[in-house]
Amino acid sequence: MVSKIQTYRPNKWIDAGSFSLWTQMFQDLGNSLELGYRLFVRDFSAKYRQSLLGATWVVMFPLFTVGVFVLLNRAGVLQVKESGVPYPVFALFGLTLWTLFSGLISSIAGVVGQAGSLISKIHFPRIALIHSPVLTSLVELSVRLALLAAVMVYYGALPNGAFLLLPLFLLPIFFIAIGAGLFLSILGGVFRDLPNILSLFLTVMLFATPVMYPMPESGLLEELNRFNPLYYLIEVPRDIFFQGRFDQGAAYALSVLLSLVILLVGWRFYHVAMNRIVEKI
């Protein structure tokens, strides 16, 4: 039996060459499936074993946030211009996609910080740490989609058949969240204040991005959001599903491309930087 030889030396990643690094990353991903699934089961059962309301928590945040916005809208504090869709459906759809993004990016950004002695003392495919946040966000997403469906039925605002393609439209959101999350998780291993900064940033972004309200006609927000890929990734599917309108094709295609780049760059950064960051933990 000839065992595989593992060689460890300085500048290992550079010596490996750019292409073989990609194959290594995919091999690691393949090897991490079993472990990733176990870690998901661990985190998931531990999370819900001691909680009274269990999965109800998943829908609390969107339900209450949308509730507040609906109240503000009714009271006339917030003037949302008519978009052809009942406002609660409009807002809840946007918020469902937004919470997918914000929940996933913040949980992935925390994996290195939380893994602690696991990564500093055991060798395993490091990418296994992200399966648990991704699968958890999928479970939570499906619960929130059920809520969205109920609200859509209640208001009689059913989307068109393109809604069946929703998973496809969600992919770029996953890509951005995973890629950026992996990048941030490495930084978070060293800078412990990163989670706080991130949660502050996400709160600001939630209000600055036209998620709960349509894009303003003009002004600073409009100017800025023209360069915000998340705006297109949420607004374009919403337009398609509820209005049957698809008019920002080029910007959407660019956003999807950007999301793919973010995913690959973040993943590669995570793979290469891990050895260095483990020394600093």
Added chain:
Amino acid sequence: MNNRPPVIEAENVSKKFCRGLKQVMAYGACDVARDFLGIRSDTKHLRSGEFWAVDDVSFQVNRGETLGIIGANGSGKSTILKMLNGIYLPDAGEIRIRGRAGALIEIGAGFHPMLTGRENVYINGAILGMTGKQIDEKFDRIVDFSDIGDFIDSPVRHYSSGMYVRLGFSIAVHCEPEILLVDEVLAVGDALFFNKCTNKIRELTARGTTIVLVSHNMWLIQTMCDRVVLLNRGKVEKEGEPIECAFAYAQIDPVSSPECEIQPDHYLPVVVRHMELRDGQGHAIAVVKPDSPLRVSIGYLCRKELIRGHVFLRVTTSDGYPLYTSYSEAMDFKHGEGAVKALIPSFSLLRGEYRIWAGICGAGKEADRYHERQIKISVDPGTDFPDSRYGVFYNRVEWQIENSRVSRIKTRSNSAGV
């Protein structure tokens, strides 16, 4: 079989670390950026604030061999182990590993306190690289070995620390890695389990598993290892026979400086001022032969009159384990300086580093309040005494051979015991 290349090869391996937190972050950011952009880093030179935690270390381990790594805290043992496991990359040199390496650096990694032992076996097993099917097959053996019985279905947070360690160890050894890296984890757990672990490790070696063992327990190192690497401040100080390395380690051990004083408490009546060791002829010595006489002179200062006090002498191993204590007859101590001499007709210890402590205590309730001073002593037996691998004490034993086929030789032989 001997033609096979070594399972582990470490060639001039070095690793540097950094002291200041700010520099750690700055260098870390810089290194990560370079790695990511594909700019080769010159890792062979120190930047300001850095030091070599492991410095130019080379060794090889063959299949089925057990290598011990010993050294004081901070000498680089764990760093080497982590490099062998691929957690850290070396900054210079190269490591080649042939085979699947399993690490017992942290026991029960990934255990979740809320989940049951059963669930945690699957998680920890997966972390160590086992598939669900492999764990299914070995599950009963893992539980049997760990001796935790019905607790396997209780949450791990209800486990005693011993149970926790037993389960963790059991999972790790049942992974059956080709190379097992063990970092000082056997220190926890009771004596019974310790024996079970060492037996299990021997069983693994017999089947060809290669083991690298880091420990401060010299007895464990001497009984388990084929070869030992002694590290001192990141450099290899000595490599070879476990017994030789253990002896060399005791000599560089910084805690056993030749004479070491415990600061006297103001209320203690008598303080030991100095100690001296002499041989039978009265020459000052620091090294004795087993079974030879040893004189200890103890100088003291009496600050407050002490009626019916005792002088005592305690001999301990270099790590402080007491071997025996001897008390003088009761005597009265008067104000001022004084001296006491003790004669040990036969200092009957085997090769090793020991310490002799001397103190003066009162009687009754005062017996545990004393000031003591210690002095280091080495025993170097030459060749005609047994190795300390077989014990600590030297004892003279008369042998009589009654088998007629052996010619009548009355031998004076040596025996040892702990």
